[in-house]
Amino acid sequence: MRRNKQIILTILITLILLILVWLAGQNRSSVKYAAAYAARCDIPAGFQITADQLITVEIPEELLTDSYLTDASLIVGQWTTLPIQTGELISKPRLTPEASGLVYPDSGPGRRLMTIELEAVDANGFWLAAGSRVDLFLIPRNRESLTDIQVLENVRIMDIFSEDGEKTGLAPTTSGGAKLICLDLCLEQVHIINNAAGLYTIRLAAINESATDSD
Known part of the structure; x- marks a missing residue:
């Protein structure tokens, strides 16, 4: 008698499971x-x-x-x-539809991205990386002129490329070879750098943003 009850109970459980599976299939088929x-x-x-x-x-x-x-x-x-x-x-x-008006997610609206070429000797400091903050020093090549050194402070480096244009993102400023450095600038800073072409030497100093005490 007990065995018959177990068989009946097993059959009922199986039927319930089959019904649940069927209902789940019906619900899925109703979703388009x-x-x-x-x-x-x-x-x-x-x-x-x-x-x-x-x-x-x-x-x-x-x-x-x-x-x-x-x-x-x-x-x-x-x-x-x-x-x-x-x-x-x-x-x-x-x-x-056109490769214009692209959004550069790491730069603010209205900012200008400009790439300049610097020899390692002109990139003072230590390592440079995408996101580094630097000061740009525009030094007159004719030091006998009365033109003052110009300084563009706290400029952000967007990225760094090798001489062949390969994106590196990180570069030691002490290694040989020129580096292409993409800068995040305002329009006034772009004008200053363009006007300095051929007349000024551009040197760069990395800003230490670490909170570590240097003492």
């Missing part, structure tokens, strides 16, 4: 899905998107807003205004 495009890999800002950088993903229609793109022809050939991470859905605000 739509295809949207996402990034197959990381796509940096300022890059033109190609078809092999895209994948299609299925998402519930209720989550698919007008900003997400479902037509590859509206994506391929467009330029990214901000970095797009792997798996991120492609949205209209991240794209622009």
Whole structure:
């Protein structure tokens, strides 16, 4: 008798589980899905998107807003205004039809990015890195003139490149070879540096932002 009860109980539990599975399937089938495009890999800002950088993903229609793109022809050939991470859905605000008006996320609105070439000997101090703060000294090449040394204080380095244009982000100022240093400037500072071309030697001093006491 006890054995029969156990068999009946087992059958009932199995039936309940089957019903629950069936109900779950019914609920899932009631959700409508739509295809949207996402990034197959990381796509940096300022890059033109190609078809092999895209994948299609299925998402519930209720989550698919007008900003997400479902037509590859509206994506391929467009330029990214901000970095797009792997798996991120492609949205209209991240794209622009021309490689202009790009947003540089590490620089403020209206700032100017300018790259200058400096020999290691002119980059005083120790190590330089993206994000370092420096003072720029514009020293007249004709020291007999009455022109004063000009100083641009607290300028931020956006990035550092090698001579062949490869992004390094970090460089010792004591090593040989020229460095291409991208600076975050205001318009007035850009004018000063441009007017100094050929007339001034630009030297750089890194600012120590550490709170460590040097005593």
